[in-house]
Amino acid sequence: MATPHTRDTGIGLVGFDGDDTLWKSEDYYRAAETEFESIVGRYIDLADPRTLGHLLTVQRRNLKIFGYGVKGMVLSMIEAAIEMTDRRVEVRDIERIVEIGRDTLQHPVDVLGGVREAVEEIARDYHVVLITKGDLFHQERKIAQSGLADLFPRIEIVSEKDPGTYARVLAEFDLPASRFAMVGNSLRSDVEPVLALGGWGIHTPYALTWAHEAEHGVDADSPRLREVAHPRDWPQAVRALDQLARGAAA
Amino acid sequence: MATPHTRDTGIGLVGFDGDDTLWKSEDYYRAAETEFESIVGRYIDLADPRTLGHLLTVQRRNLKIFGYGVKGMVLSMIEAAIEMTDRRVEVRDIERIVEIGRDTLQHPVDVLGGVREAVEEIARDYHVVLITKGDLFHQERKIAQSGLADLFPRIEIVSEKDPGTYARVLAEFDLPASRFAMVGNSLRSDVEPVLALGGWGIHTPYALTWAHEAEHGVDADSPRLREVAHPRDWPQAVRALDQLARGAAA
Incomplete structure (x- = not known):
């Protein structure tokens, strides 16, 4: 079977947020x-x-x-x-x-439970990229200490997560937004701008959300969005969005 | 005539530092x-x-x-x-x-004299990349305000300029260090790590150097290094290193 990322339709790239998605931060x-x-x-x-x-x-x-x-x-x-x-x-x-x-x-970097296994499973079938926002120096330290760097051939540390930023990253991968799914805890930063570009979102809320991130305009009923409670359910959610994306392209 | 960057030998990529190379900072x-x-x-x-x-x-x-x-x-x-x-x-x-x-x-961004013309001339024959060190947010602001972003298809903002960083950038371009020349004002950050990898350096000192950047172990007599007083002389220096690089590969 051809792996999804060698096909011309469906999800071709899965992005992961860092803070409060892969590891504790808030x-x-x-x-x-x-x-x-x-x-x-x-x-x-x-x-x-x-x-x-x-x-x-x-x-x-x-x-x-x-x-x-x-x-x-x-x-x-x-x-x-x-x-x-x-x-x-x-x-x-x-x-x-x-x-x-x-x-x-200098806080310790605690990877959230089930994250490594879920990313590994997704990476077997899809290209993956870590897209994390914040201070370059601190984010690099956290990525190194998380022990997850080996899972991500590409890591993008960005200063803001808006449609322009995601469009730039997708241009580097030469991929339309309709083939990109983003996994993250922030509706404002990880989901809203990706949906706005025509992409797909997987939202896994974290127990704590900074007030600034809590403001967003995401339609919770969007068919392009999956609410997933635990990282262990990410692979299944990606496969479900992949089916939808292939259907939409057919 | 084949442009240099479609050849298999010689300089294939020219990197430019930002602060005190393209614009005033110190x-x-x-x-x-x-x-x-x-x-x-x-x-x-x-x-x-x-x-x-x-x-x-x-x-x-x-x-x-x-x-x-x-x-x-x-x-x-x-x-x-x-x-x-x-x-x-x-x-x-x-x-x-x-x-x-x-x-x-929030200081203004003053592009140094002759920079735009020199980068434009080099970019006609070589791939170019901006490799700048420091705070992601501030560097992005400076790049935008410099008005030079259109000259650089790729911009790398890095937290440290050591051999590992340059090796990672070169891996993304799929280019050996022997085909890379770096232009910058800092012997410590722009020249020493690139020479250490087997690359080439063009050093254009700035009037001011932070004490931390003044410490380095560069051999001023290295044949892989050109001292150039003014940006207007960068294109010629790149062509000279290109000749040497082709000779070395022959």
Whole structure:
């Protein structure tokens, strides 16, 4: 039997997100935020609704300049701590915030259960690519430590996951979006832009979602989208989308 | 006449560095450092030789965790300011250091004189690739603003320029190092690792060099290296190396 990726129709490439799809990530950001809150909580009343969302406000304001990733988060935390405390935060506490960043950049990389087996099974029949967003240096470290690099002949670390980014990656593979399926935990970053291009999505939610990623415009009833609870069900979902993609092309 | 990149010998690919090769960069880092020094200079005696090198010490200590780029520089500046002043630095000044980072990330992108014409001329006869090191988000912004993106079918933003990185890029082009020439201002990052792989180098020094980049082990007399003062002389240098490469393969 011809393997799917030598055929001219159906799914020819499966993309995988990294953070919170292949390995844990948001847990470490949440731990960092909790520590940040315990620091500023000694200066201000965190129960005040005006303060609660201020870190997110600063982070989103800075995304256009700092981009995603831990270093940008730390700079936003320093800025937010200074603003939230009206400059009363002590230098020793700013030192601790930098330390939070250093710890977050060095967190262990825990691959999620069933991921390796699922990617291995899919890679036997399809080309696979890792498409991960964020800080180049940190993502490279995480990929190396995950022990999954051997599964991916191609790894794309991108600064933003929008239709333009996916279109660029697909152009490098010389493949129409109609033959591409993306697996990830973020409807906003992994599913919405791929569906917009005419591709396919497999959504496996993670227990935690950053507020910024929770905003999206995905139609949950789209026939091009599969909701899958566990990585062990990814191979079956890919095969099901492959059937649909072949049907659509016929 | 067959274009060089359809031949089987000689130079088949020319790589170009970005910062301080295609566009100004170090000037903005120097300006940031000068501002940093004017801030800490109000707390300590900068003439003291122990203080003078402290920022570089902190930056190099942090490179393994933060990587290259402005955000890492700012975090190192904050850390250094706290250490150098024994925590006496005021919060308002830390705020100013974050502001230095924001300004540096948004500096204008000035393409160096003669660059566009030289790359265009080389690209008529050779495949070209931009290989630039640093923060993904900031480098993408600089490439877009430089107006040079149209000259480069392929752009590689990498976290470190060592032999492993260049070997990976060459593998993607399916080209031996003996057919690759790299153009750049840094002997450490652009020339040394390429010569180590058996490739060719064109070195165009920039007026300013970061101390970290100034350390290298390049043999200035290497026949595989051309010193070129100005971008306008790059095409001729590439042709000269191409001749040598063809001779070596014959």
